[in-house]
Amino acid sequence: MKKTLCFSILLLLLSTLLAACNSGGEQSANADGKVEIDFFHRWPNEPRKSFYDEKIKEYMEQNPDVHINVDYVLNDAYKEKVRVLVSSDELPDIFTAWSDSFAENLVSSERIMPLNDVIQEDEEWSSKIIDSQFGGFTFDDTTYGIPFTVDGKAFFYNKAVFEENNIEIPTTYDELIAALDKLQAAGFEQPLVEGLTNTWAISHYLGTIFERVVDPAVLEKDYNSETAEFTDPGYVQGLEMFNELTSYMGEVSTAIDHEAARNMFAAGEVPILYMQFAEIKMVEEAGDVEFGFFDFPEVEGGKGDPTALTGAPEGWMVSKNAPEETIDFLKFLTSEETAADFTKTDGQLNAIEGAVTEENVNPASLEAYELITNASSTAPWFDNAVNINVADVFMRGGQSLATGQTTPEDILKEAQQEAENQK
Amino acid sequence: MKEGARMIARRNRMIPALFILPSLLFLGIFIYIPLVQNFYNSFFDFSVFSPTKEYVGFSAFQQLLGDKVVMTALINNIKYAIISVIFQVAFALILATILEDKLFRRIAPMLRVIYFIPVMISISVIALLFNFIYNPQMGLLNSFLELVGLGNLAVPWLGNATTSIYAVIAMSQWQSIGFITMLFIVAIQKIPKELYEAANIDGAGKIRQFFSITIPQVKEALFVNMLITITGSMLVFNEPYILTNGGPGTSSMTLSVYMYQQGFFKDNMGYGSAVATLIFVVTAIFALIQIKVSGTGKDE
Numbered sequence: 001m002k003k004t005l006c007f008s009i010l011l012l013l014l015s016t017l018l019a020a021c022n023s024g025g026e027q028s029a030n031a032d033g034k035v036e037i038d039f040f041h042r043w044p045n046e047p048r049k050s051f052y053d054e055k056i057k058e059y060m061e062q063n064p065d066v067h068i069n070v071d072y073v074l075n076d077a078y079k080e081k082v083r084v085l086v087s088s089d090e091l092p093d094i095f096t097a098w099s100d101s102f103a104e105n106l107v108s109s110e111r112i113m114p115l116n117d118v119i120q121e122d123e124e125w126s127s128k129i130i131d132s133q134f135g136g137f138t139f140d141d142t143t144y145g146i147p148f149t150v151d152g153k154a155f156f157y158n159k160a161v162f163e164e165n166n167i168e169i170p171t172t173y174d175e176l177i178a179a180l181d182k183l184q185a186a187g188f189e190q191p192l193v194e195g196l197t198n199t200w201a202i203s204h205y206l207g208t209i210f211e212r213v214v215d216p217a218v219l220e221k222d223y224n225s226e227t228a229e230f231t232d233p234g235y236v237q238g239l240e241m242f243n244e245l246t247s248y249m250g251e252v253s254t255a256i257d258h259e260a261a262r263n264m265f266a267a268g269e270v271p272i273l274y275m276q277f278a279e280i281k282m283v284e285e286a287g288d289v290e291f292g293f294f295d296f297p298e299v300e301g302g303k304g305d306p307t308a309l310t311g312a313p314e315g316w317m318v319s320k321n322a323p324e325e326t327i328d329f330l331k332f333l334t335s336e337e338t339a340a341d342f343t344k345t346d347g348q349l350n351a352i353e354g355a356v357t358e359e360n361v362n363p364a365s366l367e368a369y370e371l372i373t374n375a376s377s378t379a380p381w382f383d384n385a386v387n388i389n390v391a392d393v394f395m396r397g398g399q400s401l402a403t404g405q406t407t408p409e410d411i412l413k414e415a416q417q418e419a420e421n422q423k
Numbered sequence: 424m425k426e427g428a429r430m431i432a433r434r435n436r437m438i439p440a441l442f443i444l445p446s447l448l449f450l451g452i453f454i455y456i457p458l459v460q461n462f463y464n465s466f467f468d469f470s471v472f473s474p475t476k477e478y479v480g481f482s483a484f485q486q487l488l489g490d491k492v493v494m495t496a497l498i499n500n501i502k503y504a505i506i507s508v509i510f511q512v513a514f515a516l517i518l519a520t521i522l523e524d525k526l527f528r529r530i531a532p533m534l535r536v537i538y539f540i541p542v543m544i545s546i547s548v549i550a551l552l553f554n555f556i557y558n559p560q561m562g563l564l565n566s567f568l569e570l571v572g573l574g575n576l577a578v579p580w581l582g583n584a585t586t587s588i589y590a591v592i593a594m595s596q597w598q599s600i601g602f603i604t605m606l607f608i609v610a611i612q613k614i615p616k617e618l619y620e621a622a623n624i625d626g627a628g629k630i631r632q633f634f635s636i637t638i639p640q641v642k643e644a645l646f647v648n649m650l651i652t653i654t655g656s657m658l659v660f661n662e663p664y665i666l667t668n669g670g671p672g673t674s675s676m677t678l679s680v681y682m683y684q685q686g687f688f689k690d691n692m693g694y695g696s697a698v699a700t701l702i703f704v705v706t707a708i709f710a711l712i713q714i715k716v717s718g719t720g721k722d723e
Contacts, residue, residue, distance in 0.1 A: 080687050105470075105690070197582070197670060252559040254671045255582025260560070389689045400672030403584040421486075 034067040035325050040085075040092035041070070042078035051345045059332050066325050086111055093322035094330055097145055099136025099312045100384040106317065107144050113318040114142045118327055125331050130373065133313040133351040136380060145315045146334050147351045151278050152311030152372045153204055154293040161188075161271040169292075173212075173241065173299040180248045183271055190250030193270040195258035200383055202398035203391055205245070205274060207382025208310040209238040213302040225387040228419040230412060234303060239401065239408035241299070246402040254402050262286065276311070277368040281347025284362070293368070309375035312384060313351055387422050390415055458703070465697040470690035483697035493698065496676040497705075499588050499663075503595070503677070504656035510596040511603045511652050512645065518600070519607035520637055524629070535608065538601035546598070550665035553594045557581050557666075581667050584674035591663050591675055599655075603648050610644035611637060646717035650710060657706045678702045 039056065043049050049072065056068045071092070073081055079102070085091050086109045097103050106112055119126040129147060137145030155176075157169070165186050170176040183191035194201050210219060214234035222228045246253065253261070265273040266287030274296075275283070283291065298306035316333060318326055332338060339355035342348070349356055349369045356369050372378075383391040397411035465483050467476035487493055518538070522531045541549065556563045559579035568577045580590040614636065622632050638645070660679035663669060669676035669684065678698060686695030 083687060083690070197667070199670070252579050252582065255557070255559045255579035389691070392684075392689060396670065396672050399670050400584065400674075403582070403671045403674075405584045405672050405674065 034065055035323050037066060037068045037094065037323065037326050037329055038092040039068050039070045039329075040082075040095035041072050042075055042096055044072045044074055047345050051342060055333070055338060055341075059329060063325070063328070066329070068329070082106070089321075091319045091321075093319050093326045094316055094333075095319075096148075096314060097137075097317045098314055098381075098384055099145070099147070100380040101386065101388070102384050103137050103145055103317070104139055107139055111320050112144045113320045113322065114144060115146065115318065116143055118330075119143060122331065125335070128336060128353045129334065130351045130353060132373075132378070133315075136312050136384075137315060137317075145317045146330060147313035147315040148334055148339070149278070149314045149348050150311070150351045150369075150372050151276050151313070151349070152309045152368065152375070152378070153208065153274060153276050154295050154309075154368075154371075156265065156273050156275045156283065156291050156293045158265070158268060158271040159290045159292050161268075169294045170297045172297050173302075176297050177244065180272070184248065188271060190248060190253075190270055192245060192248040192272045192274075193261045193264055194246075194249055194253055194274065195256045195261040196246070196249075196254045196399055196402055197256060198258045199392075199395035199399065200381070201258050201261075201274075202242075202395045203383035204276075204310065204381060205242055206238065206394050206398060207379060207385065208296045209241050209299075210235065210304070210382070211308050211310060211379045212296065212299045212304045212306060213238050213241070215303040216305055219304070222419070223385045225390075225419070225422045228386070228390065228422070230390070230415045230419050235412050235415075236408045239397075239411055242398060243401050243408065249402070254399060265289070265291075277365065277372065278348040280362070280365050280368065291364075293364075295371075305377060305379075307375070308377045308379050309372065310379045310381065311372065312378065312380040315351075387419070389422060390418050393418050461696050461699050461703075465693060465700050468691075468693045470692055476693075479693065483694045484700075486694060487697050487701060492673050492676055492681060493678070493701070495673050496678045496681045499675065499677050500657050500659070500705075502588060503592055503659055504653045506589075506592050507595065507599070507652045507656050508649060511600050512648050515600050515603035515648070516607050516638075516641070516645070518604045519611055520633055522604070523608060523611045535605070538604055540601070541598045542602045542605075544598075546661045547665060549594065549598055550662060553590075553666065554581070557590055581675075582671055584671055587667050587671065587675040588663075591666050594666065595659065595662050599652070603652070606644060606648055607641060610641040614640040643717075646713060650713045653709050653713070654706045657702060657709065678705075 039052075041048075041052060043052065052070065052072075056070055060066060060068060072078075078096075082095065082097070083105075086106050091111050097106060130150070133147035133150055134143055137143055137147060161167075161183070162169075165182060167179050167182055168175070170179050180191045194205070196202060214222075214232050218232045218234070222230050222232070261270070261273060262275065262279060262283060263286055264270045265275075266283045266289060268287065268289050275293075277293075283289070295307065295309065316330055318330060334352060336352050336355050339350040339352035340357075340360055343350050343356055344360035347361065347365060349361070349365060349372065356366070358366060361369070379385070383395065385391075393411065393415045397406060397414065400406040401408070401411065464476075466478060466480060468479045468483075469476040521527060522534055527534070555561075557580040559565060559577075559582065562580075564580065565577035568574060578586055580586050618636050618640070619632060622636060627635065658679055659677050660683065663675050663677050664680050664683070667675045669680045679702065682695050682698040682702065685691045685698060
């Protein structure tokens with residue numbers, strides 16, 4: 001009795017390992033001779049779920065000989081599931097992917113279809129996709145993904161609060177700190193907030209800060225796992241800056257998630273929040289604060305790029321074994337018409353030329369769109385830019401820093417060792 | 424005739440083996456093979472992406488010894504075990520004794536159901552529920568503390584590095600106590616009533632009866648329940664994974680969560696396997712000690 005109980009618990013534990021090893025057959029055509037396409041995305045939440053359900057229906061009506069099976073799980077679970085699927089033969093035919101190291105990891109499985117030929121063959125379609133957004137999906141001159149959504153990160157601020165307290169939009173980091181002090185003096189216990197339980201939120205902060213204070217050449221070397229060292233003193237300075245910023249976030253920040261932080265901003269409780277442009281519509285729907293945004297300010301004496309915008313596209317990837325009809329579906333998903341509908345429904349900006357206009361977005365989003373497309377350079381999200389093991393040291397370190405459990409020097413030491421392990 | 428008898432005899436010898444076969448097969452496929460494979464995997468460096476494995480010998484185990492997070496996780500697991508034994512085993516035994524007392528005969532069935540309900544609720548639902556309770560802004564716990572004038576004790580339970588693991592453990596206690604209580608109730612019901620009657624006549628009070636009759640009589644169940652809670656504490660995954668994901672920092676990390684993160688989040692399947700091996704060794708040691716100490720297997 002005890003033994004079986006003990007074993008059954010063990011079995012549960014081991015079954016998670018087993019799950020990684022299973023593999024199955026493939027199917028491309030079902031019983032009635034229809035071609036089946038497996039479509040996997042990461043939006044079980046509205047409005048995107050309905051949007052894609054609608055689009056799939058529309059496509060199947062236009063192409064009666066194609067049947068599309070759709071599956072979806074949310075963000076973090078999606079990252080994990082795709083990792084498991086890509087190691088088996090059950091990789092979906094078409095699925096969503098982030099750029100840079102996330103994409104690179106998937107590509108290294110050798111199960112992703114190179115899309116260079118597809119892009120060259122149909123110039124009419126491919127020329128509409130903004131060129132600068134392909135970078136994160138291109139490795140050794142081979143493009144493995146089609147960018148679809150574009151994004152960027154900036155400080156959103158409550159216009160009314162800034163006016164009341166006579167605060168100018170900060171143009172340097174010191175001015176930002178001065179503004180935070182002023183807001184705190186004006187009665188805002190936490191003039192800035194973030195949901196630090198979401199480790200990616202920490203990585204967004206750190207990514208941008210490093211972008212400002214560390215020499216771009218050093219960053220490029222450290223973002224490559226072959227040459228990474230993380231010895232630049234800029235990193236300690238960056239972590240100290242992050243620590244300083246968390247001191248304005250109040251005690252709750254380590255216990256809430258980003259969504260809660262966003263709701264606090266939308267309710268007018270907190271005047272400043274570092275957010276993605278993709279969230280503009282959500283803020284508008286959650287409350288009625290009038291907001292503007294400013295880029296993460298320049299850091300005096302920082303060796304980095306003072307105007308680089310943090311943000312990376314997300315797009316679609318196709319499995320090597322996908323039926324050829326998948327390409328047609330991919331073109332449908334990234335057509336100007338679909339993209340315009342998408343932005344109208346969801347509010348997130350897209351990388352298709354002519355699909356973001358005054359007709360389908362509000363002025364705030366249009367302003368953001370121009371900022372993204374005109375940025376001097378774009379930096380990928382930190383957790384996508386570096387090896388995940390190193391990113392994890394910084395992300396968990398950021399949490400520990402906010403709770404006062406560690407120091408910037410210790411985090412960096414750990415990061416250096418982890419970077420060494422990855423070589 | 425003799426031939427026939429011999430065949431029957433041989434067939435009879437086969438029958439027990441045939442009966443064992445299905446369970447052996449299942450055990451082999453789902454437990455022993457994965458166990459061996461896991462041990463084998465821990466000598467390689469690979470990720471879920473990589474088509475090949477690279478042999479690295481004992482380096483994963485070397486890394487394991489110097490890993491601070493493993494230490495934190497192990498300590499958290501041990502805290503989990505100690506607190507669970509105190510609250511689940513000891514407290515559940517008291518609870519079961521009270522419920523089986525004559526005084527409570529009327530309402531005992533209802534209370535048993537109430538205590539057992541949390542066991543039947545999915546752990547994900549419970550974790551989401553406790554997320555609301557621990558919420559620093561509108562959580563029930565902090566609101567309650569403020570209501571009774573203990574507002575200065577209110578902290579962001581899951582966001583504070585010193586309280587997070589205890590907040591997670593507390594939830595487990597609430598959930599599992601009903602199950603252990605139920606097991607004790609069954610054991611107590613098997614105690615012959617004559618013992619209590621005799622004790623009554625001798626003038627022994629309720630407390631004396633508890634120590635001199637109940638505890639010795641449920642000794643067997645006590646060991647089983649301790650084994651369940653301790654091995655369960657060493658394997659705990661769902662609660663910390665859903666509530667805190669090991670954070671903030673690594674303050675509420677447990678071995679299973681760390682194993683999962685290494686394997687599926689950080690792409691170190693080999694190292695994840697080494698952590699899994701460690702978990703197996705730890706639980707196996709605990710199980711062996713307890714079986715040895717309790718001397719079960721021998722029917723009394």
